[in-house]
Amino acid sequence: MFRGTGMDEFAGCFCCGPRPGFPYAAIDAAASSSLSSPTNIEAMAEAGRPRVSSTSGGPVIDCHGHYTTEPPEFLDWRKRQIAAIGDASQAPSIDSFQVSDDRLRDSVEGAQLKLQRERGTALTLFSPRASGMSHHIGDAGVSTAWSRLSNDLIHRMTRLYPENFVGVCQLPQSPGVEPKNCIDELSRCVNELGFVGCNLNPDPTGGYWTDPPLTDRWWYPLYEKMVELDVPAMVHVSAAANRNFHTTGSHYINGDTTAFMQFLMSDLFTDFPTLRFVIPHGGGAIPYHWGRYRGIAQDQKLPLLSELLLKNVFFDTCVYHQAGIDLLTQVIPAENILFASEMVGAVKGIDPESGFNFDDTRRYIDASVTLTPDQKRAIFSDNVQRVYPRLRAKLSS
Numbered sequence: 001m002f003r004g005t006g007m008d009e010f011a012g013c014f015c016c017g018p019r020p021g022f023p024y025a026a027i028d029a030a031a032s033s034s035l036s037s038p039t040n041i042e043a044m045a046e047a048g049r050p051r052v053s054s055t056s057g058g059p060v061i062d063c064h065g066h067y068t069t070e071p072p073e074f075l076d077w078r079k080r081q082i083a084a085i086g087d088a089s090q091a092p093s094i095d096s097f098q099v100s101d102d103r104l105r106d107s108v109e110g111a112q113l114k115l116q117r118e119r120g121t122a123l124t125l126f127s128p129r130a131s132g133m134s135h136h137i138g139d140a141g142v143s144t145a146w147s148r149l150s151n152d153l154i155h156r157m158t159r160l161y162p163e164n165f166v167g168v169c170q171l172p173q174s175p176g177v178e179p180k181n182c183i184d185e186l187s188r189c190v191n192e193l194g195f196v197g198c199n200l201n202p203d204p205t206g207g208y209w210t211d212p213p214l215t216d217r218w219w220y221p222l223y224e225k226m227v228e229l230d231v232p233a234m235v236h237v238s239a240a241a242n243r244n245f246h247t248t249g250s251h252y253i254n255g256d257t258t259a260f261m262q263f264l265m266s267d268l269f270t271d272f273p274t275l276r277f278v279i280p281h282g283g284g285a286i287p288y289h290w291g292r293y294r295g296i297a298q299d300q301k302l303p304l305l306s307e308l309l310l311k312n313v314f315f316d317t318c319v320y321h322q323a324g325i326d327l328l329t330q331v332i333p334a335e336n337i338l339f340a341s342e343m344v345g346a347v348k349g350i351d352p353e354s355g356f357n358f359d360d361t362r363r364y365i366d367a368s369v370t371l372t373p374d375q376k377r378a379i380f381s382d383n384v385q386r387v388y389p390r391l392r393a394k395l396s397s
Contacts, residue, residue: 049120064340207242215266256284
């Protein structure tokens with residue numbers, strides 16, 4: 001069990017309750033008040049931008065979405081689970097969790113689905129709240145139960161809205177526990193629930209980085225299963241337990257950048273030539289410092305980054321201003337960029353400089369003057385289907 005499992009430490013964390021200014025209640029109220037009764041979103045007339053790219057006609061697929069508007073019943077279950085750490089007899093069972101389909105509909109129809117319509121996104125790869133994974137809380141048993149319940153809830157959302165959401169799973173990681181412990185849950189989610197990928201936390205400790213790097217053979221059994229199932233992983237840390245790091249402002253970006261550097265200094269993709277990772281949030285600091293990493297590789301007598309990494313490593317567009325997206329798309333090849341927004345996530349407000357939401361990232365791709373129509377189509381649709389082949393199979397069926 002990792003350090004710090006008392007309830008006082010987590011009373012204000014993202015997974016167990018709202019920090020000041022984090023509007024669980026406001027989002028839930030908005031969802032329930034915006035629609036007087038549960039509505040089938042797939043039958044509603046489109047009210048926003050077209051759900052296909054204006055330059056290509058292909059569907060706009062968001063590869064990075066989290067269920068951040070969970071019903072209170074779900075968060076209450078988690079609080080009870082944490083309160084029972086140290087006394088397993090008091091832990092709630094997975095079967096004890098009950099929430100109606102109407103409650104689930106209410107939680108997204110005024111939030112994620114409303115934004116899909118307004119922003120013209122056809123489909124979102126949907127996973128549990130990233131900061132809520134909180135692998136540092138409790139032990140492997142706690143993480144296993146929490147991950148299974150979280151993934152089951154995502155599966156219910158994909159059943160309710162099969163045209164809007166496709167599942168990506170949370171893995172039951174725990175500090176000091178070998179990643180092979182995650183194989184059963186990954187297999188269940190892919191083979192039984194129809195998920196197309198997973199989120200992989202490179203630092204289950206929440207900012208203390210005591211586990212081996214992602215390139216260590218410690219991780220290899222999990223990678224072997226990922227290759228067998230033909231699913232990628234988005235490298236995504238969770239809530240910061242180390243007070244030196246802000247969860248979304250620094251810990252996330254640190255995790256993205258650290259993972260890339262670990263990949264650069266390894267032979268991982270020689271051992272696993274078909275293994276695929278998506279580094280979110282535009283790749284952290286990587287695109288801005290591309291010259292630094294090219295230079296490090298050169299000093300180490302390594303191949304060009306295009307040969308060493310870019311057949312296996314991809315970046316998303318969760319970058320929340322035009323200049324940032326322009327930098328990303330000018331430095332990283334278009335075939336390595338996947339459209340994403342992480343909407344209703346880290347940054348929810350309106351940018352006073354543009355008058356639009358920071359996380360309305362489709363606008364930045366549409367507005368690019370350097371990307372060709374074919375490159376925009378690749379970013380919006382083609383690349384994600386190549387990186388997530390099980391998604392491509394779903395869309396083709």
